[in-house]
Amino acid sequence: MTLTPPDTPPAPAAVDDGWRPLDAHPVGRTIAAFATRSFVANDPHGDRLRIRYEARAAAVPHATAAQPAELRAEVWFGPKAEGPPGHAHGGSVAAVLDEAMGLAVWLAHRAAVAAHIEVDFRNPVPLGLTGRVETTAGPADERKSSVSARLVGPDGTVYGEATGIFVLLGERHAGRFRGGGA
Numbered sequence: 579m580t581l582t583p584p585d586t587p588p589a590p591a592a593v594d595d596g597w598r599p600l601d602a603h604p605v606g607r608t609i610a611a612f613a614t615r616s617f618v619a620n621d622p623h624g625d626r627l628r629i630r631y632e633a634r635a636a637a638v639p640h641a642t643a644a645q646p647a648e649l650r651a652e653v654w655f656g657p658k659a660e661g662p663p664g665h666a667h668g669g670s671v672a673a674v675l676d677e678a679m680g681l682a683v684w685l686a687h688r689a690a691v692a693a694h695i696e697v698d699f700r701n702p703v704p705l706g707l708t709g710r711v712e713t714t715a716g717p718a719d720e721r722k723s724s725v726s727a728r729l730v731g732p733d734g735t736v737y738g739e740a741t742g743i744f745v746l747l748g749e750r751h752a753g754r755f756r757g758g759g760a
């Protein structure tokens with residue numbers, strides 16, 4: 579019996595894990611528009627931070643307690659994010675984690691501001707790193723949500739971990755967090 583060489587196996591079908599650009603998500607569009615102005619995300623071609631958010635499409639159109647919307651991001655730390663020589667400033671890492679947590683709460687529940695965050699810097703972030711921010715928004719009551727996030731490198735190195743309490747914006751905050759500025 580002769581064995582014929584197997585055909586070249588077909589490329590594995592791309593696995594659709596449900597992640598889409600943020601602006602493909604109905605709530606995500608509002609968030610994406612906000613993010614173009616934010617401290618973290620306002621310079622997508624700059625040398626400091628470049629960040630691209632994605633939402634889990636499985637949550638379209640709205641999150642439920644059983645299936646909260648999820649947010650993640652790809653982030654690049656450029657030469658102008660420097661803190662310790664050759665590495666990212668802790669404030670830039672904290673800012674990235676803070677914003678991602680805020681947007682994750684917004685996507686899962688509604689717009690919110692950070693009341694309390696804690697950040698653990700696990701490994702120094704080399705400048706030039708492109709990492710992944712993963713977020714998990716916890717359940718919310720009518721006033722607040724817990725949330726966590728971490729920054730992971732392409733090889734699985736965990737660079738930073740954060741937890742936060744975000745206060746959901748309601749009627750009592752009306753007018754406090756409007757756009758504008760001096």
Ligand SMILES: CCCCC/C=C\C/C=C\C/C=C\C/C=C\CCCC(=O)SCCNC(=O)CCNC(=O)[C@H](O)C(C)(C)COP(=O)(O)OP(=O)(O)OC[C@H]1O[C@@H](n2cnc3c(N)ncnc32)[C@H](O)[C@@H]1OP(=O)(O)O
Nearest residue numbers: 608676677680681689690691692693694721722743745755
């Ligand atoms: C579809 C249209 C949408 C339009 C959206 C419009 C605007 C968007 C607005 C905002 C954008 C949203 C997201 C932005 C995303 C990311 C940005 C990055 C995240 C940030 O960077 S954002 C900036 C930094 N952030 C601040 O600038 C906040 C300054 N701060 C305050 O403005 C107040 O401090 C406030 C409002 C936080 C609370 O004040 P408050 O009076 O409303 O809340 P209150 O005291 O009633 O507490 C309610 C419950 O939260 C618990 N709680 C409160 N504080 C706590 C703490 N520190 N630790 C642990 N738990 C805490 C209480 O214990 C209570 O819990 P309980 O209900 O169980 O009693």
